[in-house]
Amino acid sequence: MEENFAIIDDEEKAERKKAEEEEQKEKYRIEDAEANSDNIDFMREALNNDGSWVVAYASDRILSDKEFMKEAVQVDGQLLYYASPDLRDDKEVVLEAVKKKGLIIKYVSKRLRNDKDVAIAALSQSTGYAMYLEPEVKQDPEVDAILNPKTEE
Numbered sequence: 241m242e243e244n245f246a247i248i249d250d251e252e253k254a255e256r257k258k259a260e261e262e263e264q265k266e267k268y269r270i271e272d273a274e275a276n277s278d279n280i281d282f283m284r285e286a287l288n289n290d291g292s293w294v295v296a297y298a299s300d301r302i303l304s305d306k307e308f309m310k311e312a313v314q315v316d317g318q319l320l321y322y323a324s325p326d327l328r329d330d331k332e333v334v335l336e337a338v339k340k341k342g343l344i345i346k347y348v349s350k351r352l353r354n355d356k357d358v359a360i361a362a363l364s365q366s367t368g369y370a371m372y373l374e375p376e377v378k379q380d381p382e383v384d385a386i387l388n389p390k391t392e393e
Contacts, residue, residue: 273297280308292316300324309333317341320348331355338362346372356380363387 268291276282278299286294292315295303302308304324310333312319317340320328327333329349337344338358342365345353352358354374362369363386370378370387377383 267291268294270297278302280305283308284311287312287315292319295319295322298322303327306330306333310336313337313340313344315340317344320344325349328352331358334358335361342366342369345369348372350374353377356383359383360386 267289268286272282273286273294274297276294277297278301280302283294283298283302286292292312295312303322304326306327309319309323309327313323313333313336317337320334320337320341321344323333323337328347329351331352334348334352335358338348338361342362345358345362346369348358353372354377356377359373359377359380360382362373363383367387373383378387
């Protein structure tokens, strides 16, 4: 009989946790994101509380802030899409984003799509991302080895 109570307790705990998570998500409404578009503390709090979508509403000032965007792409690499052009050409920020989400390589600057380290970070997730790389970087021996692995017979 005690086992049944344990099961119910676990189910109840799971339901409560889910309800708390939903409540937290509702904390960030579009209206709030728009009203706080230039509030870096609000944006940081949302990032750390499963509200990374609010970055889509961030001001240009925040989207140009290297430290903030570095934090953002560590949470969700896809957020590089919203970064300023300068930060999409910043190797440190780009590497963090690509390590988290390889497909974001298609929004990286042309210069960094020709960078060996960035290429390897993307290709380590999927060689299909090679289509977004510059031709020159594909000739690098390390990149070529990922794209054309030698098979031992």
